[in-house]
Amino acid sequence: MTTRVGVVTFPGSLDDRDARRAVRLAGAEPVALWHRDKDLHQVDAVVLPGGFSYGDYLRCGAISRFSPVMDTVIEQAKLGMPVLGICNGFQVLCESHLLPGALTRNDSLHFICRDQKLRIENNGTAWTRDYAVGQEIVVPLKNGEGRFVADERVLDELEAEGRVVARYLDVNPNGSYRDIAGITNAAGNVVGLMPHPEHAVEPLTGPTTEGLGFFTSVLKQLVNA
Amino acid sequence: MARVVVDVMLKPEILDPQGQAVQRALPRLGFTGIADVRQGKRFELELEGPVDDAVLARIREAAETFLANTVIEDFTVRVEEEAK
Numbered sequence: 001m002t003t004r005v006g007v008v009t010f011p012g013s014l015d016d017r018d019a020r021r022a023v024r025l026a027g028a029e030p031v032a033l034w035h036r037d038k039d040l041h042q043v044d045a046v047v048l049p050g051g052f053s054y055g056d057y058l059r060c061g062a063i064s065r066f067s068p069v070m071d072t073v074i075e076q077a078k079l080g081m082p083v084l085g086i087c088n089g090f091q092v093l094c095e096s097h098l099l100p101g102a103l104t105r106n107d108s109l110h111f112i113c114r115d116q117k118l119r120i121e122n123n124g125t126a127w128t129r130d131y132a133v134g135q136e137i138v139v140p141l142k143n144g145e146g147r148f149v150a151d152e153r154v155l156d157e158l159e160a161e162g163r164v165v166a167r168y169l170d171v172n173p174n175g176s177y178r179d180i181a182g183i184t185n186a187a188g189n190v191v192g193l194m195p196h197p198e199h200a201v202e203p204l205t206g207p208t209t210e211g212l213g214f215f216t217s218v219l220k221q222l223v224n225a
Numbered sequence: 226m227a228r229v230v231v232d233v234m235l236k237p238e239i240l241d242p243q244g245q246a247v248q249r250a251l252p253r254l255g256f257t258g259i260a261d262v263r264q265g266k267r268f269e270l271e272l273e274g275p276v277d278d279a280v281l282a283r284i285r286e287a288a289e290t291f292l293a294n295t296v297i298e299d300f301t302v303r304v305e306e307e308a309k
Contacts, residue, residue: 059294066291095294102297104235109242149239149297175240 003222005215006033006043008073008089010064014051015086015198022198023047026215035067044222045082045126046073048089050142050196060103060145061091074098082126082218083190087143090182090192099183099192100158101150106143107175115207116141116195117169118181122162125188126221130213137210139200141173141181146194148176148183158183165191227276228305229284233293234265268292269305276304 005023007030009016020030031043035053040046054063064070070092077083077098085093093099106112117138120131131137150158155177158164165182172179174194182193197211235241241263248262270284285302293300 058292062291062294094296100296102294104239104297105242107240107242109246147240151238 003028003045003219004031004041004043005029005218006031006040006046008033008035008046008048008069010035010051010053010067010088012051012053012055013049013088015049015196016051018196019047019049019086019198022201022212022215025201026212026219028215028219033069035064035069038068038072040069040072040076045084045218046076047198048073048083048085048092049198050087050089053088053092056088056145059091059095061088061093061095064088064092065095070096077185077190080187080189082221084127084214084218085190085192086196086198087146087194090194091145093190093192098190099185100154101148101183103145103194104147104149105145106147106173111142111144112146112173113140113142114171114173115139116171116173116181118166118195119169120166121164122184122188124162125165125184125191125217127191127214127217128165129220130217136169137200137213138208139195139197139211140207141195143174143194146174146176148174148180148194150177155180161186166193166195226274227272229270229272229276229281229302230305231268231270231284231288231292231300231302232265233268233288233298233300234263236297236299239297266292 005028007019023030120135168179197214200206200211244262244264288300
């Protein structure tokens with residue numbers, strides 16, 4: 001049976017199509033999920049895509065977090081279903097308290113759009129097993145509120161438990177504490193990432209194809225499960 | 226009828242680059258002597274009925290779970306006026 005990976009569309013999502021395309025290129029069946037529908041349609045994993053859901057009103061991800069689909073996503077994530085939040089999706093995961101910390105306005109106040117070098121720090125998550133620890137990849141990054149913050153205790157805990165998934169290399173584009181670009185929950189099934197691997201899956205449109213590993217990783221995870 | 230005001234501010238330890246940008250602009254406009262600026266949000270909630278302890282408790286719950294992200298923000302709740 002084909003692995004089904006759901007991609008949620010919120011009002012204001014931008015990268016849901018690219019995320020579905022990345023899922024397809026990785027060899028899984030992309031399933032479009034709608035924010036008002038609690039039903040996950042038997043998907044095996046979920047991607048929360050980038051964009052500006054609900055216009056970023058109140059705080060980025062704050063309103064999406066209470067959408068009907070998120071009730072089920074949160075429930076299933078706690079039961080171990082793989083969930084990847086990219087950019088706005090990462091913000092939704094933090095607002096949902098599935099991941100610690102928060103994403104705030106870039107320290108420069110500028111919206112940053114660049115091809116960003118990252119180092120994969122943890123390949124034990126559902127979304128990173130196709131990478132090597134220490135592997136350097138380049139994927140697009142585009143955010144206005146991508147500065148990962150958390151208190152020192154939480155940061156130390158993330159470091160000690162190896163829950164920093166990816167770190168910015170060369171340039172810290174948004175002032176994220178400890179150069180953190182992505183983190184995971186303790187179980188390793190929920191990952192939040194500020195840069196955009198779904199935009200780096202084809203040579204024609206991406207700076208590299210090094211983002212595809214996130215999507216092939218989850219496939220392998222589910223097939224072996 | 227009552228109005229309840231919820232003020233939400235970034236916690237002191239969280240960098241507020243917007244406040245800093247405002248602070249840097251002030252002297253250029255001739256407004257000197259301002260040492261620091263923090264920018265926050267103010268919510269004005271118009272109640273359908275009178276305000277009592279139970280209503281205020283619910284509003285605090287709304288502030289805690291929704292209006293503020295208590296990972297990075299603090300909030301205060303106060304009754305502003307009792308309209309006739």
